Amino acid sequence: MKNLMNLHCAVLIILQQAACQQGSSLVNFQHLEHLTEEIVFLGDTVNIVHVYSNYPDYHWVDAKESGIEGIACVDDAARAAVLYLRNYQLTQDEQSLDRAKALLRFVLNMQAEDGLFYNFILSDYSINRHGKTSYKSFGWWAARATWCMALGYRIFEPLDKRFASRLRNGIDGAIPHVEALMENYGQTDTIQGYAVPRWLLYGSAADATSELLLGLIEYYSATGIQGVRRLIEKLSDGLVVMQDGDMRTYPYALHRSWQTSWHMWGNGQTQALAHAGRILNNRAMIKSAEREAKSFYSRLLIQGFRKQMDVAVSDKEVRFDQIAYGFRPMVVGLIRLYEATSDADYLKMAGLAGSWFFGNNILNQQMYDPKTGRCFDGIKDSSTVNKNSGAESTIEALYTVLELEQHPIARRFLEFTRIEDVETRDYMYAVFQNALDEEVTLALDIGSSKLSILEGTKSKEFQENLKRH
Numbered sequence: 001m002k003n004l005m006n007l008h009c010a011v012l013i014i015l016q017q018a019a020c021q022q023g024s025s026l027v028n029f030q031h032l033e034h035l036t037e038e039i040v041f042l043g044d045t046v047n048i049v050h051v052y053s054n055y056p057d058y059h060w061v062d063a064k065e066s067g068i069e070g071i072a073c074v075d076d077a078a079r080a081a082v083l084y085l086r087n088y089q090l091t092q093d094e095q096s097l098d099r100a101k102a103l104l105r106f107v108l109n110m111q112a113e114d115g116l117f118y119n120f121i122l123s124d125y126s127i128n129r130h131g132k133t134s135y136k137s138f139g140w141w142a143a144r145a146t147w148c149m150a151l152g153y154r155i156f157e158p159l160d161k162r163f164a165s166r167l168r169n170g171i172d173g174a175i176p177h178v179e180a181l182m183e184n185y186g187q188t189d190t191i192q193g194y195a196v197p198r199w200l201l202y203g204s205a206a207d208a209t210s211e212l213l214l215g216l217i218e219y220y221s222a223t224g225i226q227g228v229r230r231l232i233e234k235l236s237d238g239l240v241v242m243q244d245g246d247m248r249t250y251p252y253a254l255h256r257s258w259q260t261s262w263h264m265w266g267n268g269q270t271q272a273l274a275h276a277g278r279i280l281n282n283r284a285m286i287k288s289a290e291r292e293a294k295s296f297y298s299r300l301l302i303q304g305f306r307k308q309m310d311v312a313v314s315d316k317e318v319r320f321d322q323i324a325y326g327f328r329p330m331v332v333g334l335i336r337l338y339e340a341t342s343d344a345d346y347l348k349m350a351g352l353a354g355s356w357f358f359g360n361n362i363l364n365q366q367m368y369d370p371k372t373g374r375c376f377d378g379i380k381d382s383s384t385v386n387k388n389s390g391a392e393s394t395i396e397a398l399y400t401v402l403e404l405e406q407h408p409i410a411r412r413f414l415e416f417t418r419i420e421d422v423e424t425r426d427y428m429y430a431v432f433q434n435a436l437d438e439e440v441t442l443a444l445d446i447g448s449s450k451l452s453i454l455e456g457t458k459s460k461e462f463q464e465n466l467k468r469h
Contacts, residue, residue: 025405026370026401026404026405026411027087027370027373027398027401027402027405028370028371028372028373028398029373029398030372030373031053031058031372031373031374031389031394032049032080032083032373032391032394032395032398033373034053034058035049035050035053035060035390035391035394036048036049036050036080036099037049037050037072038102039125040125041106041109041121041125042109044105044109045102045105046102046103046105046106046109047077047099047102047103047105047106048071048072048077048103048106048121049072049076049077049080049103049391049395050071050072050391051063051069051070051071051072051073051076051390051391052388052390052391053388053389053390054388055387055388055389056387058374058389061390062123063120063133066131066132066133067131067132068122068128068131069120069128069131069133069134070120070121070122070123070128070131070134071120071121071122071123072106072120072121073119073120073121073133073134073141074106074107074110074117074118074119074120074141074144074145075119075140075141075144075392076391076392076395077103077106077107077148078103078107078141078144078145078147078148079144079148079391079392079395079396079399080099080100080103080391080395081100081103081104081107081148081151081152082144082147082148082151082399083395083398083399083402084096084097084099084100084103085097085100085148085151085152085155086151086399086402086403087402088100088155089155090402090406097155097159100148100152100155101152101156101160101163103148104148104149104152104163104167107145107148107149107170108149108166108167108170110127110145111145111170111173111174112136113173114136114173115138115173115174115175115176115177116136116137116138116142116177117136117137117138117141117142117145118134118135118136118141119131119133119134119135119141120133120134138174138177138178138201139201139202139205139208140201140208140211142174142177142212143201143208143209143211143212143215144211145170145174146171146174146178146212146215146216146219147211147212147214147215147218148215149167149170149171149174149215150167150171150215150216150217150218150219150222151215151218152164152167153167153168153171153218153219153222154218154219154221154222157222171215171219175228175231178212178216178231178235179231181199181200181201181235182199182231182234183199184197184198184199185199185234185237186199187199188241191259191260191312192260192312193312194244194256194259194260194311194312195241195242196241196242196259196260197237197238197241197242199234199235199238200235200238200239202258204238204242204258204259205257205258206238206239206242206255206256206257206258206267206269207257207258207263207266207267207268207269208266209235209238209239209272210239210266210267210268210269210271210272210329211266211268211272212235213232213235213236213239213272213276214268214271214272214275216228216231216232216235217232217272217275217276217279220232220279221279229280232276232280233280233282236272236273236276236282236285239255239269239272239273239288240273240284240285240288242255242256242257242269243255243256243269243288243291243292244256244311245295246291246295246449247294247295247444247446247449247451248446248447248449250311250314251296251311251314252295252296252299253291253292253294253295253296254292254295254296254311255267255269255270255288255292256311257308260310260311260312261308261309261310261311262308262309262310262311263307263308263309263326264300264305264306264307264308264322264326264327264329264330265307265323265325265326266325266326266329267326267329268328268329268332268333269289269292269329269333270289270292270293270297270329270330270333270334270336270337271289271329271332271333271336273285273286273288273289274286274289274333274336274337274339274340275336275339275340277289277340278336278339278340286337286340286341289333289336289337289340290337290341292333293333293334293337293346293349294451295449297330297333297334297349297353298349298442298444298451299428299444300330300353301349301352301353301418301430301442302421302428302429302430302442302444303421303428303430304319304362304421305319305322305326305356305361306318306319306322307319307320307321307322307326319382320378320379320380320381320382321378321379321380321386322356322361322362322378322379323377323378323379323392323393323396324357324367324368324375324378324392324393324394324396324397324400325392325393325396327353327354327356327357327396327400328396328397328399328400330353331350331353331354331400331403331404332350332399332400332403334346334347334349334350334353335347335350335403335404335406335407335410338350338407344409345451345453347407347409347410347413348409348410348413348440348453349442349453350404350407350410350413351404351409351410351411351412351413351414351416352413352416352432352440352442354400354401354404354410354413354414355413355414355415355416355417355432357375357397357400357401357414358414358415359417360416360417360418360432361379362379362382363379363382363383363385364417365379365385367379367385367397368397368401370401373394373398374389374394375389375393375394375396375397375398376388376389376393377389377390377392377393378393413432413440415434415435416432416433416434416438416440417432417433417434418430418431418432419431419432419433422466424466426445426446426447427443427444427445427446427466428443428444428446429441429442429443429444429462429463430442431459431463438455438456439455439456439459439460440453440454440455440459441453441454441458441459441462441463443462
């Protein structure tokens, strides 16, 4: 308990100091700026984001995990562009707009004439055209490219029509590849008893498709093109096919990532469905997102986070690595659900999920540091933190914190740490506490399929009543 109290106090001090030093913001772009380099690429002055930087000196490190990959990629440039564009939307910070534009120029130059995308550049600034994480295709990096180009188009259209036109041409080059997926619309396979749609990226990759959807939603919001709306609706249908169970029935309304597998990283279906549902006024999309949040996200918050599992083999779960990219889709998805429903419980859950960055994790380790803008690359196992701080972790952490701090309710819950979790025949719950001894209980009433978030005296009364009965 002493260690927990020390952690509570440390978290409270971190958040208070950051608020003073950063003008009330926890978002610090310092490390991302360190990873960023301006180069001349295909005759255009662009910004790239170096892929890795390792503890303790955090110098740039090339990607070599899957053979020769390169120094920078569309995946990270697109992520960073979305982050800066979103920061501009929320703060009107002109510097963020300039940084986003330089990153967008790099992404645009990585698109081939046929609308497909390469991913990596090599140290001589040539495109890696053949690497298995870089070959010309329409998959993960194309989905992220579409997202940043579409958000960029929406923002730049009233500000810089010439650049917006360039972005729109890039999006229009990508759209035929989305439309080609619809050739399989409505067709499913059955794998180990689970329905698998054929019209998502990579056949059934709901995870990658969720990032593509986030781009299409921005493009539709900017243009109102009905054909884009139909693509959003049909891709969303595919995400819903990948959802199984409910609050009482395994696998508890999660959205599978691909075929029968689920993983926490990049699994942004709730974020995409909640956002699409609000923009399109589609209650079915929102309800699908709510089912995952109430039935499955609640279990992650109560029982502890995990990395991946195969829902067809329910006794095999992998808990580590735990990384920033696993938390952004969950946190921002919960925030988008609040925006779609006005239910503040989703903000509280978002704050509790986001508290992972500030010490509410198995190692009681602060993962994101507002003083430096670094986020550690993850928790490797039950005793080890990966203290490297690469582009993905940095950007995903910054985006998560940026969204969280827009909502005082969510930000307050960043200070809480899980101190107890209990399972009975009828209930599953976890107790969280902060440095001021304030308490909150997140409880699942399994029998009635009800999720409750109880604060203060209601939290204590709930626990006492269960103990008596």
